[in-house]
Structure formats: C-alpha cells, structure tokens
Amino acid sequence: MSLIVQKYGGSSVADAESIKRVAKRIVETRRAGNDVVVVVSAMGDTTDELLDLAGEVTPFPEPRELDMLLTAGERISMALLAMTIKGMGMDARSFTGSQAGMITDSQHGAARIVDVTPVRLREALDEGSIVIVAGFQGFNRDSRDITTLGRGGSDTSAVALAAALDADMCEIYTDVDGVFTADPRVVKKATKIDRITAEEMLELAAAGSKVLHLRAVEFARRHGVTLHVRSSFNNSEGTLVVNPQEGENVEEAIIAGVAADLSEAKITVVGVPDIPGKAAQIFTILGKAGANIDMIVQNVSAAETGLTDISFTLPKAQGPSALQALRAEKDAVGFDTLQYDDQIGKLAVVGAGMRSNAGVSAQLFQALSDAGINIEMISTSEIRISVVTRADTINDAVRVVHTAFGLDGDQDAVVYAGTGR
Numbered sequence: 001m002s003l004i005v006q007k008y009g010g011s012s013v014a015d016a017e018s019i020k021r022v023a024k025r026i027v028e029t030r031r032a033g034n035d036v037v038v039v040v041s042a043m044g045d046t047t048d049e050l051l052d053l054a055g056e057v058t059p060f061p062e063p064r065e066l067d068m069l070l071t072a073g074e075r076i077s078m079a080l081l082a083m084t085i086k087g088m089g090m091d092a093r094s095f096t097g098s099q100a101g102m103i104t105d106s107q108h109g110a111a112r113i114v115d116v117t118p119v120r121l122r123e124a125l126d127e128g129s130i131v132i133v134a135g136f137q138g139f140n141r142d143s144r145d146i147t148t149l150g151r152g153g154s155d156t157s158a159v160a161l162a163a164a165l166d167a168d169m170c171e172i173y174t175d176v177d178g179v180f181t182a183d184p185r186v187v188k189k190a191t192k193i194d195r196i197t198a199e200e201m202l203e204l205a206a207a208g209s210k211v212l213h214l215r216a217v218e219f220a221r222r223h224g225v226t227l228h229v230r231s232s233f234n235n236s237e238g239t240l241v242v243n244p245q246e247g248e249n250v251e252e253a254i255i256a257g258v259a260a261d262l263s264e265a266k267i268t269v270v271g272v273p274d275i276p277g278k279a280a281q282i283f284t285i286l287g288k289a290g291a292n293i294d295m296i297v298q299n300v301s302a303a304e305t306g307l308t309d310i311s312f313t314l315p316k317a318q319g320p321s322a323l324q325a326l327r328a329e330k331d332a333v334g335f336d337t338l339q340y341d342d343q344i345g346k347l348a349v350v351g352a353g354m355r356s357n358a359g360v361s362a363q364l365f366q367a368l369s370d371a372g373i374n375i376e377m378i379s380t381s382e383i384r385i386s387v388v389t390r391a392d393t394i395n396d397a398v399r400v401v402h403t404a405f406g407l408d409g410d411q412d413a414v415v416y417a418g419t420g421r
Contacts, residue, residue: 002168003125004029007039007135007158011175011416012232013077014044022173022232023084026130030090035125037165039135039158040081042073047136063108067137067148071097074134074154082132092130095120097146098139101164102157104147106140111147113138113156113219116164133161152213159216163223170225172212173232175416178239179204179211181257182402184413186395190402191409193256195240198227200256200350203384207348208261217241233416254353254360255405260398261346262391264294265319266377268311269326271336274301279310281333282326289325291318295346295379295386307336311377313388316342344376345394348386349401355382367404373397 006026013019030036041047050069054061061069078094085092101117121131135154138147149156155172162170179201180190196204198221205214211229220227221243230238272278279298286293294313301308314322319340326338354360364385368375373396377388389397402408 001033001035003035003037003165005037005039005158005162005165005167005170006173007154007171008041008173008232009154009175010041010044010046012173013040013081016080018232019043019077019080019084023081023088025173025232026081027085027088027090030130037121037125037131037133037161037167038081039133039154039161040074040077041135041154042070043077043080046073046076064145067108067146070148071134071137071146074136078132078134082130085130085132090130091128092132093124094132094134095124096134097137097157100133100161102138102160104138104140104149106143106145106147108145108147110150111138111140113149113160116160118161118164121161121165133157149215152215155213155216156219159219159223159225159227162225163219167225169228170220171228171230172216173230174211175231175233176211177231177234177236177414178229179209179241179257180413181255181407181409182398183210183260184415186260186398187258187402187408188412189408189410190413191407192413193239194237195242196256197352198241198243200352200383201227201241203348203350203381204257204259207259207350207384207386208263208346209257209259212241231416253351254357255349255351255407256353257350258398258402258405258407259348259350260394261348262394263315264313264344264346265316265340265342266311266313266344266388267319267322267326268309268339268341269333269335270309270339271305271307272310273334274306274308278333281329282310282335285325285329285333286312286314286322289318289321291322291325295377295388297377313344313346313377343391344388345391345397346386346388347394347397347401348384349405350384352383354385361385363404364401367400368397371396371400373400 082092082094103115104111135157178192182190184190227241296312299309375387379386
C-alpha cells in the first residue's frame with residue numbers, strides 16, 4: 001500500500017461542485033489501495049477576501065489576530081471536504097495545522113516550519129481514515145499561538161507532511177495540466193514538461209513561475225520528496241519534479257522553461273564612494289531592514305569623481321522600508337541620492353542543459369534585441385540567465401524568448417480556472 005499526499009489549491013476547491021469533484025478523486029485514490037493525506041487551501045479567493053475584511057476594520061491588523069482570521073479559510077475547506085467524503089461512504093477526518101503537528105517559529109504571517117510531528121495523522125491512517133489537513137498554518141510551541149506560513153504555504157505544508165510521513169508521492173493539484181515551458185496565460189503555445197529536475201524547478205519558482213511555490217520546492221529537494229504536479233480538472237498525467245540520483249543518466253533540455261516576475265522593484269544608490277567596504281555597509285543596512293535582495297549590479301566608477309552606482313532588485317513590498325533604512329544612513333554611507341523604480345519586470349530562462357551548451361546568452365539577448373526590448377540588468381547561475389526589462393514589455397519578452405528557443409507547441413495550452421494555483 002502506497003501513501004500519497006495530495007494538495008488542492010484554492011481554485012480546485014472554489015465552490016461546492018469543485019469540492020465534490022476533488023472528493024471523488026480522493027475517494028478513487030483510496031479505493032485503489034492507497035493511504036491518502038490531503039492538504040487543502042482556502043476556497044477560491046477567501047484569503048484575499050479575509051484580508052480585505054481585516055483592512056476594513058483597521059488599517060493595521062495585529063499580526064496574531066490576522067493569523068487567527070486567515071486560518072479560518074483552510075478550516076472551512078477541510079471540514080467541507082471531509083463531510084463530502086463521508087457522504088460518499090468513506091471515513092475522513094479533518095485536522096488543523098496544529099492538530100497535524102505542524103510546528104513553526106513564531107513569525108506571524110511568514111512562519112517557517114521547524115518540525116512536523118504527525119502523530120494524530122498516523123493514527124487516523126492506521127485506522128483506515130482519509131486524512132484532511134488545513135494547509136498554510138501551524139503552531140508555535142513557545143507562544144502557543146496559531147501561525148501562518150505566508151503565500152504558497154499550503155504547498156509547503158503538503159511537502160513537509162510528505163517528508164515527515166515518508167510518503168511515496170506528493171501530488172500538487174492545480175488549474176493547469178502540469179509545469180509548462182512558460183505561463184500558459186501569457187504564452188498560448190507553451191508546452192507541458194513531463195519531467196523536470198528539482199534544481200530547474202527551484203530556479204523557475206524563484207524567477208516567478210507560479211505553479212509551485214519556492215519554499216515548497218526547496219523543502220522537496222532538501223528532503224528528497226518527489227512531486228507530481230497535476231490538474232484537478234482531468235486525469236491526465238502531469239509533471240514529475242524529481243531529484244536525480246547521483247550518476248543517473250538524465251538527458252537534459254538546454255532550456256526547460258521561461259519565467260517572468262512583476263513583483264520586484266529596483267533601487268539605485270547613486271554616487272557611492274568607490275572604496276572597500278561601502279557595498280558591505282549598504283547591504284548590511286538592507287539586511288537589518290529585512291530586505292530580500294535578488295539581483296545586484298555595480299557600475300564602473302567614474303575616474304574623475306571616484307563614485308559609482310549600485311543597483312539591486314527586491315520585492316516591491318519591501319521597497320519603502322529599504323528606502324527608509326538607506327535614507328537614515330545616508331551620511332554614514334556617503335551616497336548622493338536614491339532612485340526607486342517599481343515598473344520593472346524580470347525574465348529568466350532556466351535549463352540544466354546550459355552547463356554543456358554554449359551560446360544560450362547570445363541567443364537570449366539577440367531575441368530581445370530583435371523585438372526592440374532593452375535589458376537593464378543581467379544575472380546568471382549555472383542553469384539560469386535572468387534579465388530585467390520594463391514591466392510593460394515583459395509579456396512580449398516572454399513570448400519572443402519562448403519562440404526563439406523552440407519551446408512553442410502545436411496546440412494552445414488549457415487553463416481551467418485562471419489563478420495558477
């Protein structure tokens with residue numbers, strides 16, 4: 001008997017009919033002889049609606065109470081799904097994150113998992129029940145408070161439970177048929193990838209691919225969990241996200257996919273003295289302010305002034321606090337001015353085959369040049385090339401690059417709901 005963890009996103013449990021469809025799939029998996037643990041997100045846009053409601057009663061919701069409010073969405077989903085399964089003649093039990101043994105740190109709104117003790121889940125499985133768990137949430141032992149894991153937390157919950165329970169597979173159900181070579185909402189001819197390495201998926205997730213959350217992919221790679229990304233709207237095979245064994249002969253595509261991200265902003269620190277220690281000083285300030293820096297570019301200093309400019313990207317939400325922290329230390333650092341730009345887009349091409357194939361950079365830059373799209377920043381890793389361009393050209397950039405690397409398929413990709421999760 002196999003143990004399968006299944007995760008269903010908000011679009012998959014958006015209404016009563018969707019919940020019935022998901023329940024049928026879960027029951028079929030159980031009748032096929034598998035133990036089943038299911039992790040669910042809140043229905044549809046429930047989390048956003050609860051956030052809006054909190055904003056109507058106070059402009060600055062207290063983090064502890066906000067977590068208490070937001071976790072209600074997943075509790076509704078888990079209870080309704082358990083009721084539906086019971087109505088189909090199968091035993092099912094629902095558990096909150098804390099009941100499931102999801103132990104986190106004390107950071108409200110963005111807690112990290114520190115331990116998983118799924119004792120009650122194992123007992124329920126041993127007694128023949130289908131287990132339903134509320135995703136996105138956990139419990140801090142010191143404060144005894146409920147916490148939430150942040151956006152994409154249900155993916156992370158599912159992978160963490162799969163690792164703790166030594167599951168045979170972790171299936172992530174969404175509103176597309178798997179991982180595609182690009183967002184099918186942007187590139188109609190995007191093609192489904194049958195098999196991708198966790199390393200490549202990690203780079204795609206970091207670059208803006210929405211089908212899997214970055215933290216979930218990190219957790220899966222670290223703990224050797226195999227992911228199967230599938231659509232909850234049909235029974236087609238999806239995409240396997242695997243950790244190849246050492247020495248395994250895997251034929252790798254030069255480019256696995258193209259991803260885009262519009263959630264970042266760019267800050268340029270203008271007129272920085274070009275002397276040792278200034279960059280360290282700037283990024284120490286940003287680190288203390290909690291800024292997550294992505295791409296960094298430092299210009300060659302002007303000989304006549306001895307000054308240089310340092311540009312970097314970070315999440316838009318962290319832009320104001322980063323600017324405030326830098327302004328407070330302007331005299332200590334000695335820079336001239338700050339420039340802030342939140343109308344940028346980041347494009348990345350990812351593929352493990354880059355390691356052994358030359359000319360990928362030239363092909364990428366030529367495709368963008370031919371389309372009249374200017375590059376503002378460039379960053380690379382062994383299997384990724386990222387560029388920053390204007391936000392209003394990013395979708396065009398994705399399409400031309402996708403075509404340039406021969407990734408277009410023969411048919412339009414199907415998106416069943418529209419959220420990507």
